Amino acid sequence: MTEIIQDLSLLLLVSLPINLLFHKIKWPSIMGYLVAGVFIGPHAMGWISDPRSVDHLAEIGIILLLFLIGLEFSLSHLLKDVGRILTAGTLQLALTAGALTLIAPMMDLGYGKGLLVGVLAGLSSTAIVLKMITDRAEIDTAQGRVGIGVLLFQDVLVLPLMLLVPLLGGEVPLSPLDLVWALIKSALAVGAVFLASRLLVPKAMHGIARSGTREHLTLFVILLILGTAWVAQHLGLTLAMGAFIAGMILSESDYQHQISLDILPVKDYFSSIFFISVGMLLNLNIFWQDAGVYLLATVLLIALKGGLAAAAVWVARFPLKVAVICGLYLAQTGEFSLILSGLARQSGVLNETHYQGFLIVALLSMLAAPPLIQWANPLLNRWFKERATGAPPESEHTKQLENHVVIAGYGMIGRHLSGVLHEIRIPFIVIERDGEKMKKAMMHQAPVLYGDSTHRDTLKKARLESARMLVVSLPDLKTMQQVVRLARMMNPDLYILVRTSSDSHVETLTQTGANLVIPEEFETSIEIFTRVLREYRIPGNVIEQQIELVRMEGYSMFRGISLNAESLNKFSTYLTATLTESVPLEAADWATGKTVEAMDLKNTTGARLIAVVRKGDVHANPEPGFDLREADLLVVFGRHAMLNKAITRIRKGEETPAPPGNPG
Structure with missing residues (x-):
């Protein structure tokens, strides 16, 4: 021996x-x-x-x-x-x-x-x-x-x-x-x-x-x-x-x-x-x-x-x-x-x-x-008296996957993303090494490759060189770094998006080669305050503007950059500024079937109805006798407090005294 x-x-x-x-x-x-x-x-x-x-x-x-x-x-x-x-x-x-x-x-x-x-x-x-x-x-x-x-x-x-x-x-x-x-x-x-x-x-x-x-x-x-x-x-x-x-x-x-x-x-x-x-x-x-x-x-x-x-x-x-x-x-x-x-x-x-x-x-x-x-x-x-062109041979598989999304990991994020990409016909492929998750991907008819994303051959088989985007959703930092580093070497023009569990990983993964790193904790906090604001009927456009500012400040902070005071002051400005809100009219809403005059937004809430969008046609400044129907989109103009009351009026018909002042 x-x-x-x-x-x-x-x-x-x-x-x-x-x-x-x-x-x-x-x-x-x-x-x-x-x-x-x-x-x-x-x-x-x-x-x-x-x-x-x-x-x-x-x-x-x-x-x-x-x-x-x-x-x-x-x-x-x-x-x-x-x-x-x-x-x-x-x-x-x-x-x-x-x-x-x-x-x-x-x-x-x-x-x-x-x-x-x-x-x-x-x-x-x-x-x-x-x-x-x-x-x-x-x-x-x-x-x-x-x-x-x-x-x-x-x-x-x-x-x-x-x-x-x-x-x-x-x-x-x-x-x-x-x-x-x-x-x-x-x-x-x-x-x-x-x-x-x-x-x-x-x-x-x-x-x-x-x-x-x-x-x-x-x-x-x-x-x-x-x-x-x-x-x-x-x-x-x-x-x-x-x-x-x-x-x-x-x-x-x-x-x-x-x-x-x-x-x-x-x-x-x-x-x-x-x-x-x-x-x-x-x-x-x-x-x-x-x-x-x-x-x-x-x-x-x-x-x-x-x-x-x-x-x-x-x-x-x-x-x-x-x-x-x-x-x-x-x-x-x-x-x-x-x-x-x-x-x-x-x-x-x-x-x-x-x-x-x-x-x-x-x-x-x-x-x-x-x-x-x-x-x-x-x-x-x-x-054969042919001149060598030096061009690489044309591959039969090139047309199968090109300008596609590679998803590393079939967890909750990978599952939801692949479902959306499938619905809107964007080509993608999932890489997963867990047998149970791979089986779920196959049941959901998601194209899946069983393998390790940290291996070059796996990424080659997923045709990363011709991909447009890589989405990484893996459990540990070391593995994500290996995947990002290897992917960046294989495709310098690739857009790499990484989901991480901790804010402390953002700088490291960005330096490794990721274009965007989304911390799970940070996005969870945004989702929480979004739900709170919606519960208080804050208009959607106000919420979106606040989310944008929070993300700008948050991702800048993770990379060691701070927004100036002027940008941060926009939080209170957005809450008091004159804004518009688009309200889709549903069958169960109080205003459905009523006229503009009967709804009487201006006198009851202070907000103004400036337009109604119906089947793609815009009816600006509708007449008092204009009938409101299901699926109409009501464009309402006013300050934050006025818009909040206007939405309540449209949905439930509650009459509230009009606030003083002019929304314009």
């Missing part, structure tokens, strides 16, 4: 600087992991000299890697253009496998083993290609969509291939019964994935997410990985396949995005265990014996596979330029090829010499993939 921990620590220690270096030069860290594994392995510097510990670490890496890839897998991605992608993927794999099978005798292989090597070589690296496509912002281009579709198609084939590899190329001929049994086991596994993802896992995830704690969700994910792997092993499958199934189950849940974010900080290090351990399996002594042959074989493999992949995509009726770029995307072998070749070695299908030969060529093709992908567009632009 001590040696395993020591070796694992060494792998992580090596992966950190490699990850930093390759991130800086914008190349996939997988390349560095493979090279590092070659040098620290038992066949080079010997820092890890026990091959058995290498095998154990490789198996751990395979389990973790397959879970992560399974988590990113979704059948829905294949269904968007399933016809042409199936055509391209099937042709690409069939042509590659067929070509290598025909030349198998030249490699001292039988046709059965040649078919196996051809199938393994036909698979491409999902990890490398997705990394390069994402970094180049080509995920929504035609070549990006087709390339990813073919990769996902290849991922689907991993399930039956992991079952068929021990049979393909074996000394015993593959009987139809064996093939049927392998396909039945694969179908049962897929059926289990579908059943669990649709029926079992969502209910369990909803129940666990109600607690609102990330730890419970993470523990459930670990339990699912280990439990599924254990069940798969008892069904005659491999632990790695069980981990892949666990990832596929979680990929179909509503919480897949948050699970990815929880694993994201250590995702590269999980992957590094596998790729470094694979590099350690490479025997440099075998490579140096025939280095020229292996380099030539790598070049021929890239040319053959890339050309056949391009032909397959072109036959599937995609443009020639797209086909050629996809050919370069798919020209290398992939991580599943390494996994399946290791399984073939363990099963005795491939001997050590054949395994090492395939491993060397596979690793060299993976090392060559990033520069090929990076140089693809400039070379093809020259070839």
Whole structure:
């Protein structure tokens, strides 16, 4: 156990600087992991000299890697253009496998083993290609969509291939019964994935997410990985396949995005265990014996596979330029090829010499993939005599959410705001990590994204870069600061509104980048005095003016600014000034159905009726015989005390003596 921990620590220690270096030069860290594994392995510097510990670490890496890839897998991605992608993927794999099978005798292989090597070589690296496509912002281009579709198609084939590899190329001929049994086991596994993802896992995830704690969700994910792997092993499958199934189950849940974010900080290090351990399996002594042959074989493999992949995509009726770029995307072998070749070695299908030969060529093709992908567009632009514009590719998702509101938190404020935005057709999206609140949002038909607002990937998925406003309503100051700071970095023009529980947070959040911070205590105090004034029938326009002044003074005070005495004196001025009030006439009001003369506002209250608005028409200075009807809007003119009595007169008909003085 001590040696395993020591070796694992060494792998992580090596992966950190490699990850930093390759991130800086914008190349996939997988390349560095493979090279590092070659040098620290038992066949080079010997820092890890026990091959058995290498095998154990490789198996751990395979389990973790397959879970992560399974988590990113979704059948829905294949269904968007399933016809042409199936055509391209099937042709690409069939042509590659067929070509290598025909030349198998030249490699001292039988046709059965040649078919196996051809199938393994036909698979491409999902990890490398997705990394390069994402970094180049080509995920929504035609070549990006087709390339990813073919990769996902290849991922689907991993399930039956992991079952068929021990049979393909074996000394015993593959009987139809064996093939049927392998396909039945694969179908049962897929059926289990579908059943669990649709029926079992969502209910369990909803129940666990109600607690609102990330730890419970993470523990459930670990339990699912280990439990599924254990069940798969008892069904005659491999632990790695069980981990892949666990990832596929979680990929179909509503919480897949948050699970990815929880694993994201250590995702590269999980992957590094596998790729470094694979590099350690490479025997440099075998490579140096025939280095020229292996380099030539790598070049021929890239040319053959890339050309056949391009032909397959072109036959599937995609443009020639797209086909050629996809050919370069798919020209290398992939991580599943390494996994399946290791399984073939363990099963005795491939001997050590054949395994090492395939491993060397596979690793060299993976090392060559990033520069090929990076140089693809400039070379093809020259070839097709097109001028590169440098403009980013147009995204199909840009039109879905743009100039929208992002709501961080589905509490009472988020719920009310989303309801209003829905009614007036303003686009918005809610971010929420509490399972119970997310369920409520879905019940209210609010577009909701399960995730943590403090993560960049969550905000990206909410398309914050193209949003107009961010409304933050979260429980603690530290979280709100993280969200505001990250949002301001991602979108400098974004209007950020924050609701906080304390006045003391206003200055801090404003300095962090918020445009407006609304303290809950302050707004509560405004609501209280508003209700008090309304109870005393203070006219609405007077209340609104007072609210505006209080807010001006309040928010200025929170930022260390004071209004001058002249502004504050307006409080008493507004209470004594001559004002107008608009009073909607309701069916139950005393004045409804009476004439202006019968209402007699001037003599009973001192206020004057200066206009009546009826169905959009303004009747200024109505005649004494003008009938007042339901839904009329009465515009009344007078001082504060007069208006208060006038409203009472209109509503209840109480006659009060007119106050002395002229309202004008």
